[in-house]
Amino acid sequence: MKVPIEWLKQYVDTSLEADEIGVKLTEIGHMQDGKIDNKEGITVMDLEVRQNRPDVLSIIGVARELSAIVQTKLKYPDLSDLPKAKANEIKIEVESFQSCYRFNTLVIKNLSSNPLPVQMVALLTAYGMPSINPIVDISNYVMIELGQPLHAFNLDSIEGTLVVRAATHDEEFTALGGKKLKLTPDDIVIADNRGVLALAGIIGGERAKVDNKTTDILLEAAVYNQASIRRTSARHGIRTEASTRLEKFLHPKGTEVALSRALNLYSQFCSGKAVGSTDLYYNEAKELKLSFSTSQVLKIGGVKLSINEIVSILNRLELKAKKKSAQLIEVSIPYFRTDLTIEEDLIEEVLRIHGYENIPAILPNMAPPKNIQFPYVDFEMTIRNFMTACGYSEQITAPLVQENSSALLPIRLENSLTKTKDMLRTTLRHGLEQSDKNWLKYGYPRIALFEVGKIYYQSNDEYKERRTLGVILHHKSGSYFDLKGVVEVLFEKLKRRPDDSLYSIVKIDKNAFYLEFDIEALINAETVDGREVLTEPPQQIFHDFSFIVSQDQAVGAIIDALKSISPLVYQVTLGEMPKMLKGGTKSVFIHIAFSNSNNNVNISNEDVEPVRKDIVSLLESKFSARVRK
Amino acid sequence: MEDKISKIKQNFEKEEGKISPPELRIKYLGRHSELNGLLHELATLSDAQKKATGSSINKLKKYIETQLDSLESLSDNSQPSEDFDPTLPGNKPQVGSLHPTTKVINLINQFFIYQGYSVYEGPEIETEENNFGKLNLPSDHPARELMDTLYIKQPEYLLRTHTSSVEARALTNEALPIRIVVPGKVYRNETENTTNNSMFYQYEGLLVDHGVNMSHLKGTLIAFVKYLYGEDVKTRFRCKYYPQVEPGVGLDIECPFCLSVGCMVCKYRGFIEILGAGMVHPNMLKSCGIDHTKYSGFAFGMGLDRLVMTKYEIADIRKLYNGELVTL
Numbered sequence: 006m007k008v009p010i011e012w013l014k015q016y017v018d019t020s021l022e023a024d025e026i027g028v029k030l031t032e033i034g035h036m037q038d039g040k041i042d043n044k045e046g047i048t049v050m051d052l053e054v055r056q057n058r059p060d061v062l063s064i065i066g067v068a069r070e071l072s073a074i075v076q077t078k079l080k081y082p083d084l085s086d087l088p089k090a091k092a093n094e095i096k097i098e099v100e101s102f103q104s105c106y107r108f109n110t111l112v113i114k115n116l117s118s119n120p121l122p123v124q125m126v127a128l129l130t131a132y133g134m135p136s137i138n139p140i141v142d143i144s145n146y147v148m149i150e151l152g153q154p155l156h157a158f159n160l161d162s163i164e165g166t167l168v169v170r171a172a173t174h175d176e177e178f179t180a181l182g183g184k185k186l187k188l189t190p191d192d193i194v195i196a197d198n199r200g201v202l203a204l205a206g207i208i209g210g211e212r213a214k215v216d217n218k219t220t221d222i223l224l225e226a227a228v229y230n231q232a233s234i235r236r237t238s239a240r241h242g243i244r245t246e247a248s249t250r251l252e253k254f255l256h257p258k259g260t261e262v263a264l265s266r267a268l269n270l271y272s273q274f275c276s277g278k279a280v281g282s283t284d285l286y287y288n289e290a291k292e293l294k295l296s297f298s299t300s301q302v303l304k305i306g307g308v309k310l311s312i313n314e315i316v317s318i319l320n321r322l323e324l325k326a327k328k329k330s331a332q333l334i335e336v337s338i339p340y341f342r343t344d345l346t347i348e349e350d351l352i353e354e355v356l357r358i359h360g361y362e363n364i365p366a367i368l369p370n371m372a373p374p375k376n377i378q379f380p381y382v383d384f385e386m387t388i389r390n391f392m393t394a395c396g397y398s399e400q401i402t403a404p405l406v407q408e409n410s411s412a413l414l415p416i417r418l419e420n421s422l423t424k425t426k427d428m429l430r431t432t433l434r435h436g437l438e439q440s441d442k443n444w445l446k447y448g449y450p451r452i453a454l455f456e457v458g459k460i461y462y463q464s465n466d467e468y469k470e471r472r473t474l475g476v477i478l479h480h481k482s483g484s485y486f487d488l489k490g491v492v493e494v495l496f497e498k499l500k501r502r503p504d505d506s507l508y509s510i511v512k513i514d515k516n517a518f519y520l521e522f523d524i525e526a527l528i529n530a531e532t533v534d535g536r537e538v539l540t541e542p543p544q545q546i547f548h549d550f551s552f553i554v555s556q557d558q559a560v561g562a563i564i565d566a567l568k569s570i571s572p573l574v575y576q577v578t579l580g581e582m583p584k585m586l587k588g589g590t591k592s593v594f595i596h597i598a599f600s601n602s603n604n605n606v607n608i609s610n611e612d613v614e615p616v617r618k619d620i621v622s623l624l625e626s627k628f629s630a631r632v633r634k
Numbered sequence: 635m636e637d638k639i640s641k642i643k644q645n646f647e648k649e650e651g652k653i654s655p656p657e658l659r660i661k662y663l664g665r666h667s668e669l670n671g672l673l674h675e676l677a678t679l680s681d682a683q684k685k686a687t688g689s690s691i692n693k694l695k696k697y698i699e700t701q702l703d704s705l706e707s708l709s710d711n712s713q714p715s716e717d718f719d720p721t722l723p724g725n726k727p728q729v730g731s732l733h734p735t736t737k738v739i740n741l742i743n744q745f746f747i748y749q750g751y752s753v754y755e756g757p758e759i760e761t762e763e764n765n766f767g768k769l770n771l772p773s774d775h776p777a778r779e780l781m782d783t784l785y786i787k788q789p790e791y792l793l794r795t796h797t798s799s800v801e802a803r804a805l806t807n808e809a810l811p812i813r814i815v816v817p818g819k820v821y822r823n824e825t826e827n828t829t830n831n832s833m834f835y836q837y838e839g840l841l842v843d844h845g846v847n848m849s850h851l852k853g854t855l856i857a858f859v860k861y862l863y864g865e866d867v868k869t870r871f872r873c874k875y876y877p878q879v880e881p882g883v884g885l886d887i888e889c890p891f892c893l894s895v896g897c898m899v900c901k902y903r904g905f906i907e908i909l910g911a912g913m914v915h916p917n918m919l920k921s922c923g924i925d926h927t928k929y930s931g932f933a934f935g936m937g938l939d940r941l942v943m944t945k946y947e948i949a950d951i952r953k954l955y956n957g958e959l960v961t962l
């Protein structure tokens with residue numbers, strides 16, 4: 006909201022300079038945006054107006070806020086009485102009060118086209134509205150001054166009955182400026198017997214526009230369903246000073262004030278005369294009264310204020326506050342403050358005018374509640390730390406992707422500005438591959454990356470999110486076993502029983518492998534006991550087993566079988582990579598450490614010998630191995 | 635026997651400086667050394683002699699070993715082997731690093747965990763109810779349209795537009811009093827550019843207890859900002875509107891580029907907004923089944939990405955999450 010300071014000072018007495026005014030308004034919730042400007046001798050300040058304060062989209066609204074701080078009384082602009090008794094010569098109808106809450110009109114005749122005072126036009130221009138002609142300028146001036154949009158129709162152009170109705174499908178309308186629109190039944194229009202005259206609350210039309218020859222007008226001030234205004238404005242891509250105000254919650258009471266003010270200016274500067282008025286107001290809103298317990302200011306605000314101080318602050322904002330008891334105030338909410346509906350709203354009013362800087366700053370002194378153990382937070386952090394310790398660097402990649410390559414059913418978006426990113430990832434692979442490509446450009450010989458993130462998919466008509474670890478290793482002598490080793494240590498470190506169904510390792514190309522690990526299954530996997538530190542080495546006896554088996558025989562199965570053959574088997578490791586031999590066989594070299602699981606009991610050769618024999622016979626019988634003796 | 639032993643000792647001492655330590659080691663301690671030969675002769679002696687001579691032999695062995703060890707360590711330093719070049723670079727181990735956003739989350743978590751908060755999470759695919767309804771954002775509320783929601787199935791399922799949806803979940807599901815912080819991904823349907831990405835990170839905080847008021851919010855936020863930006867940081871508390879809170883607060887810090895004079899970075903405001911906060915709206919407490927006459931609380935939320943970008947000098951938000959970020 007652009008605020009010409011000279012305009013503001015018409016309503017509030019203050020010696021404050023523009024920049025000081027900016028600081029004060031910012032503190033109470035209307036942030037000064039950008040530099041203070043000077044437009045042809047007029048100082049202009051830009052304020053960021055809060056969504057729920059349409060009253061501040063007016064000079065009088067800003068003045069009211071400022072007067073509450075500087076504590077001077079607001080000077081209201083002059084109003085003229087509307088000719089309530091005399092109806093308009095034009096018949097007016099409102100089709101639905103669901104979409105138009107109040108439609109208030111005034112017919113003014115015999116308007117002159119004398120130029121308006123220079124300062125008035127200059128203020129309007131400084132605000133950002135170019136001057137058109139005196140009649141239009143006055144209606145715009147009142148809109149900026151009071152915040153209620155008005156529209157003037159050329160009375161002579163209106164044919165038959167004026168009706169506020171929904172547009173018909175594909176109904177045509179030429180807006181001011183010549184833009185041709187095709188309307189929909191969701192648009193509200195003001196129309197006469199011939200067709201649409203204005204897109205209600207947004208923009209007038211060419212047909213009934215006011216020009217330099219116009220002497221008689223129908224002036225309209227209305228309040229519509231704000232969501233409808235917002236949607237129509239978005240649908241046709243038209244945002245006007247009127248639509249930015251009417252898409253917010255304006256009180257219908259404002260229409261009569263705006264017409265009274267406009268009439269005052271039209272008679273003052275264009276010697277116009279009101280000949281009739283019509284007011285279609287279906288459900289007149291009652292004045293809202295809130296009772297306000299002053300103890301709330303301390304309870305919610307943490308500030309001790311006397312009841313008199315609170316009453317004074319509220320009255321400065323024109324909220325009519327009356328003491329009801331030692332603790333209780335009754336507050337009448339003026340029509341323009343549509344944002345105030347509950348007691349807490351009043352607490353904010355008191356606190357912001359009292360000044361947020363005057364609220365003390367204290368750390369909460371209540372006993373901290375019991376910690377909520379959220380299972381994944383620590384677990385994921387452990388995985389991240391483990392991966393970095395293994396030399397892998399973390400990436401965070403986009404969950405919205407273009408392609409997915411997994412068996413899972415992806416979740417698609419219904420609306421997305423970027424066509425290339427219209428679904429959620431079902432794997433972390435593509436994001437990490439993209440990272441890998443980028444790291445390659447930096448010339449890294451060994452690229453080791455990971456991401457701890459979610460994948461998303463549909464299953465049984467439900468949307469699922471699953472915490473996942475993705476790892477990529479790109480290195481010329483890197484291998485499948487480098488990633489498998491990561492998996493094995495991860496199981497060990499997290500004390501979970503190894504389970505091959507929880508992860509997958511795929512080859513991306515000659516030098517790159519990708520690992521994906523289901524973190525949620527991992528956290529829920531069977532836990533295994535195990536010490537994290539030892540203070541004495543376990544006594545161990547070692548035996549090597551060298552044997553020849555068929556090339557089809559998976560060595561992993563042999564190792565698993567050996568591990569479970571006796572509790573005395575402590576560790577089973579591969580002595581060297583298996584060597585392929587002629588005749589479809591391979592030689593395998595396995596190294597076993599035997600130890601007593603009870604650390605305090607020593608192990609002897611006599612203990613081990615039967616197990617060693619069992620191992621040999623197992624190798625021979627189950628795996629048809631030829632064991633070298 | 636004893637004579638032979640002392641003779642060996644004399645010989646060793648004579649040759650000590652002349653022959654290289656490895657050769658001496660073979661000659662005096664090797665399998666074919668005189669000393670080893672003497673050990674075999676021990677068998678011919680009586681028990682008493684065996685013990686005495688054996689101990690003399692071992693004593694000499696120890697002596698020679700110690701001498702040789704010190705000789706070898708000396709020669710290592712004084713005569714470096716020819717291919718040893720200590721100026722060659724070391725073999726750097728490959729070290730992984732965390733993503734800058736994770737680091738910033740950890741940094742902030744550290745502060746709030748110390749203040750008694752739990753780190754909490756919630757789903758990214760949300761219901762309209764948790765993302766808007768329970769947060770005092772009824773349908774047709776303009777803020778809903780301003781947020782440019784990405785929908786999965788309109789109007790019910792969407793990608794959360796803010797981490798506040800997790801507040802609704804925590805208030806509904808967890809016991810009171812409650813102190814949580816929620817770092818996480820959020821989504822908006824935005825045209826992507828250097829400052830906008832369809833996915834970005836927010837950090838949310840919530841404290842609900844008996845007797846919580848704005849002074850507690852202010853105390854917490856000031857302590858936090860000092861933790862993050864240093865003791866001398868200048869803050870500004872503004873009244874600001876957010877539907878989820880009442881009263882609402884905007885927290886700014888003095889623009890570090892112009893020191894509140896006004897510059898391009900702060901859009902001539904002199905201050906930079908870093909977070910939004912306020913007292914939890916009674917409508918929100920009610921919609922989560924909490925008696926707002928007994929409990930009150932505050933909430934705050936901030937974007938994390940700008941913080942990360944400033945700290946790590948990254949000019950384009952997209953680079954944080956599109957794989958173009960190389961951590962050193």
Ligand SMILES: [Zn+2]
Pocket residue numbers: 889890891892893894895896897898899900901902904905
């Ligand atoms: Zn600045």
